[in-house]
Amino acid sequence: MEKRDDNHSNNLQEHASDSMKHPCTPNKTVPKSAEKADAISREEESNFGSDVDGAGMVDSSPSASPPRKKLLSDVKQNLLNEERAQKAKLAHEIAFDSNFKLPDRPQEPSPEDKSSEANLRRMRKNISEVMHRAFWDCLKSGIESDPPIYDHAFMLLQEIKGILLSLLPKERKTTFHQRIEEYLDLDFLRQQAENGSLNVKNVAAFIVDTMASMCAPVRDSQVAELRCIDDVVELFRGIYKVLDLMEIDFVNFSIQVIRPHIQRGQFEYERSQFAKILENSPDGLQHTRNWISNTYQRLRSELERLYQQMKRDNSRLQGTSASDSFEKKYSDIENAKLSPTSILNAAYSTILSCDFDMKELPETLAMDxxxxxxxxxxxxxxxxxxxxxxxxxxxxxxxxxxxxxxxxxxxxxxxxxxxxxxxxxxxxxxxxxxxxxxxxxxxxxxxxxxxxxxxxxxxxxxxxxxxxxxxxxxxxxxxxxxxxxxxxxxxxxxxxxxxxxxxxxxxxxxxxxxxxxxxxxxxxxxxAKLVNMNRAAYGPFYAPVIREVLGMSSPDGEKRETVSPKAGARKKLEMSDNRGCSDVTPEDLEGKCKVTGSLDDLD
Known part of the structure; x- marks a missing residue:
């Protein structure tokens, strides 16, 4: 048993090492349905290839069909953005939650949840169950026919073989590779089937023995239960379920290994993926702009009320010194409340308000x-x-x-x-x-x-x-x-x-x-963890929005000053060049998303 555990540990480490090359794309076999969908997509692309260039731009010639080709290009771009968002979210979850792991089975929506996303998940589950049930029925009828028909059995064996090999190290060949290739030689098994000498139970027994040698100790009892199943179809159904769990075990172990590496590069990775998504969005920061702008207006209103109150209190005092003290005191309060950091902190606090509408959640906080x-x-x-x-x-x-x-x-x-x-x-x-x-x-x-x-x-x-x-x-x-x-x-x-x-x-x-x-x-x-990690990752995207709200620079790069609402009664909010504002030159995020500024530049 100790020897098996040592081999298991080595296999896990090598599998995790291989997964580190693509930390956000766990090693899993590609379903046949996905391969067919990809083939259809490539065929459609080739049909329109003469009218769509490499950048996804549509040919404007009269013979082209712009609406259809434009739609295809938009769909491909949306799918690409969705993939980027999913990868960024996975990396974010791994880095943020030290206990994050893939569950043994996906979480089902509650019966009270009537949202479109929950309905879509239920529909996908129902479709999957129907397809799986149809496959196992076809497998059963084929094996029980006289003579047996093994078409579906060989499809299943091909996928099981691929899963077993995917759980082994990619960098070197082991005895497990040799045994699997030898005993699950599909060409040889087909010859046995043609000659009527194929023993499906022996093949299933080999698979179970191999799984027992490769699985984590937590799966020992489930693998042992497979040996008690006499019906061949039910046995293969059980094998497939346990293999799925073994894949999840390997992925979760890989997550533990690569978590420190992801945490070190988390912020840069999230920023780069988010910037790529914004490149193809008309205004991908619309909610973020409104969120910060509304916060700024609220702070301004609070300052207006404070100013009026301070002015009434000051009117009871006489003398120039009292007036100067009032102006200086208000100016200090104003500069503190309207600093970029204070504005962003106040914006973060609004998400806890009873009146905050989650539909207006900023794009930069969508993953949280x-x-x-x-x-x-x-x-x-x-x-x-x-x-x-x-x-x-x-x-x-x-x-x-x-x-x-x-x-x-x-x-x-x-x-x-x-x-x-x-x-x-x-x-x-x-x-x-x-x-x-x-x-x-x-x-x-x-x-x-x-x-x-x-x-x-x-x-x-x-x-x-x-x-x-x-x-x-x-x-x-x-x-x-x-x-x-x-x-x-x-x-x-x-x-x-x-x-x-x-x-x-x-x-x-x-x-x-x-x-x-x-x-x-x-x-x-x-x-505190959520806010500070979000600030570190998306600070460069907040910086130009806050600059715009504060009026710290004009579109042509000239510096502007924000004047208090009561002209002549209050000090202007001065943001001098020595605070680093001139060093922040991000391009307009509505079109291009190269970000070179940060919140530190503004403070």
Missing amino acids: RERIESLKTDADRIVLVSSVMITSCGVLGQPIASHREFLEKSKENLVTLSKPDANQDLTGVLEGMSLQCWKDAVDHAKGGGPELARCVRPSNESALREQIVTLKNRRTHPVFKLLHDRTVDYLVSSASRVQTRSPTTLPPVPVGLTFMSGALVDAASRY
Whole structure:
């Protein structure tokens, strides 16, 4: 057994080494359907080859058919962009998630998910199941016929042979190569079939023995189960399933080996793939531009209100020195709030807002959509549970609110009840929380004396329910809104501390959120990692957008200054040449995507 494990380890390492040459394209055999589709694509391309040049441009001659050829070119470009996006996403997942691996079976969409993507996945699954069932039925009828017909059997053996060889090292020949080539010599097996001497069970037994020698220890039990199958068709069906799992095992091991290499070149790779995608997009950064522009306008509005407030406060003071102090103080605040880094940090914080529409998610954050949705859900849960806890403590009173045992038990139950449920609205969740809070309070007050008994007097039950249910108006409820703002500020502050490598990585947990401190710290760590990795990868794409929003340069390269909305009342936002702005000369991203700037150039 130890010898088998040593051979297995060596094979895995060599397979991983070979996969490192193409880290984003795992070694897998190409399905026959894919080969046929590729052949059809090449045939269509050859039919139109005289009218479509190497760059995908359409011949404008009268004999050409521009609409059809233009459509073919667009389809090919879209497929190429999709492939680039998939490779970049795979590399991003491997680098971002240290536990990332391919699952044994694809995750199926939930029955409640009615999105077009979920419906497409269900349709593909149904089509695949129908095709597989038809193939196994044909194989069974062929083997059981008299005389046996092995056409489908040889197709299956050819694919099994290819899978076994794909799991072996490519750089050198091993004894496994020799044995597989010898025992699965399809020409010799066909001769045996013609002579009526082919023993399919012996061939299947050899395949199972080979799999037992090559598979990871975790698959030993599944391979052993194959030896107990007597029906030949069911045996080959089981062999095919276990081989699929073995391929996934090899790919996952390769991912572990190549992860450090991908992490070292992750940002450059993502930037290059994203730039190639933008080359063929009319405005591939439309959502990103709107995202940053809207953030800038919001910051401007906040500064306008702040300026008016400071102006009213200053009007009560007399003298030139007071006026100069007011102007200088406002100018410092304005420059700090409208610095490129501050604008981008504020933009990142908007993705956590209850009002943020995920359909408007910036293109630069598209690969982190699921992480952002998870963060938003967790942040809402943290705020919701904390709001309910504060409300219940306020209604029930200090005597019971000071008991840590009651608070811990109530928090655990509320966290369970706050888990998202597509079939239940927020009002229903809050009503369930109010009932649970009251039950926990009553249970805790039993035998606790008169003070605790007063906390659970009957009048408090209805008051508790009314107060908790009002939290359904999350956007306007003062407690929820305050705690949500504190949660977002905490996450943003944590990301800034990580970015600047502050000795104290995370700030202290804000008042009112201590009930959920563990979940809050976890969310802050995930948010900081997401934001800072995104900033490092896509900073050069954000730089020209922020320059445009700030009006830091004109299209012809001349420097411009952004003037405050109240002319003459505030200082102009000055971005001098010594801050590196003149060194940033990215080409217009709407047409060409060569990026040479960065956020560091702007600060």
